[in-house]
Amino acid sequence: MYGKKVLAVLLIAAYMSSNAAAIGLGLAPSKIDVSNALKGGEYERTLMIYNTNPDEGLFDVSIDGAIQNWTTFHDPADKSDVKQMRIAGNSQKSVVAKFSVPADAANGKYAGTIYASLLPVKKGVLEGATQSVTVRMPSDVVITVSGEQIVKAEVRSINVNSVEIDYPLRSDVGCYNVGNVVITPKVSVELKKDGTVVRTAVNDNTPVKPQELKTVSAEISTTDLNLGNYIVTVKAFLNNELLKQEDVNVSILKRGTLSVEGKIAGALVAPSSINLGVVYSVSIPFQNTGQMDVKAKLSGEVFNQAGEMIDTIDGDSVLVRAGETAALSAYYKPAKDGEYNIKYKIVYEGKDIPLDSVKLLVKPAAPETNPTVTNVANNGITATTAPEAANPVQANPSDDSLLMIVGGVAVVLMIALIVLRSRKSKKKE
Secondary structure (H helix, E strand, O other), X not given: OHHHHHHHHHHHHHHHHHHHHHOOEEEEOOEEEEEEEEOOOXXXXXXXXXXXXXXXXXXXXXXXXXXXXXXXXXXXXXXXXXXXXXXXXXXXXXXXXXXXXXXXXXXXXXXXXXXXXXXXXXXXXXXXXXXXXXXXXXXXXXXXEEXXXXXXXXXXXXXXXXXXXXXXXXXXXXXXXXXXXXXXXXXXXXXXXXXXXXXXXXXXXXXXXXXXXXXXXXXXXXXXXXXXXXXXXXXXXXXXXXXXXXXXXXXXXXXXXXXXXXXXXXXXXXXXXXXXXXXXXXXXXXXXXXXXXXXXXXXXXXXXXXXXXXXXXXXXXXXXXXXXXXXXXXEEOOOOOEEEEXXXXXXXXXXXXXXXXXXXXXXXXXXXXOOOEEEOOOOOEEEEEEOOOOOOOOOOOOHHHHHHHHHHHHHHHXXXXXXXXHHHHHHHO
């Protein structure tokens, strides 16, 4: 009896480990909670879908439950609707879930589950239909609808740094929307010299969504100002109500006083291969080690196998505060398949940091998968049956996954056999 129990436990462990190794999918966050949602209000949350396989995959995002008809998904960059997406191997993509609460929704809690699915490719045939396995990961969503409109904000931070002459003096206010409607805080700034206001600035057009922390900035030009010490008075308002006021001592310095330095703070994250038609995305962390804020970006030059430069990559500029680290990203969509060498560099305030050349293999466009009729299993691994293929093929699972599973099961069986023999020997003695 003892030996049978050991064998059962080991076989279950082998099955679970083989499934975990083959999932190739991640989804974050695992839970989303929207509290104090207003009837007729709209709320957004960002999801990250990870492809942990070395090869490109086709992924689907969907939702079920009471909030299914409230929810849409879109690309955070161009706001286009998202249903399926291709993600390069060992890479990830973000998707925004938008929840539109009906105006006639009753107060209460509404639940649903968002699923990210790694869609199957054709694996074989059984009784005239293609058999495959769909793997999906859940993210549980709870939306609490309240009939009360809550307009409330908190100031989490106020930052102002000294600058060199002709650089803008920026006051950053971290505003957190505690309520359930979109708000537009007002940030008012006064620059004072010897008690006299010399310049002012106002920002009252930065919307902050419910339960969002956003930096609201106001900039003052320092052109033609005298060098020396100043006081910046920063005030934050919401609907004419003063949230916070703070005086900050700063200096307007001559050019060259503050150091402008930066360094690479981690590895360049870039897929080694993609399929034609897929947007190639790369990122790298950059640390501002200098004394003043800088704008930095990731750029690159694309070379073909003949060594000819055929294209350039230009990422978005990112403001990186002194002492802080930020991720710099860039995107590229190759026009042709083939092998390319890409030379990257980080550019900031007239300086640059060259990076090692990266090779990119662009494969021919991958064929679309057939639609599937899904029967969901409780463990998140779903057996699916696609419509009958015109030219069905014999089952041919991935060699690596098959060897991994067969090898794991073989090891487990050997261990179980040793345990059983040991038990029998002890009984004979």
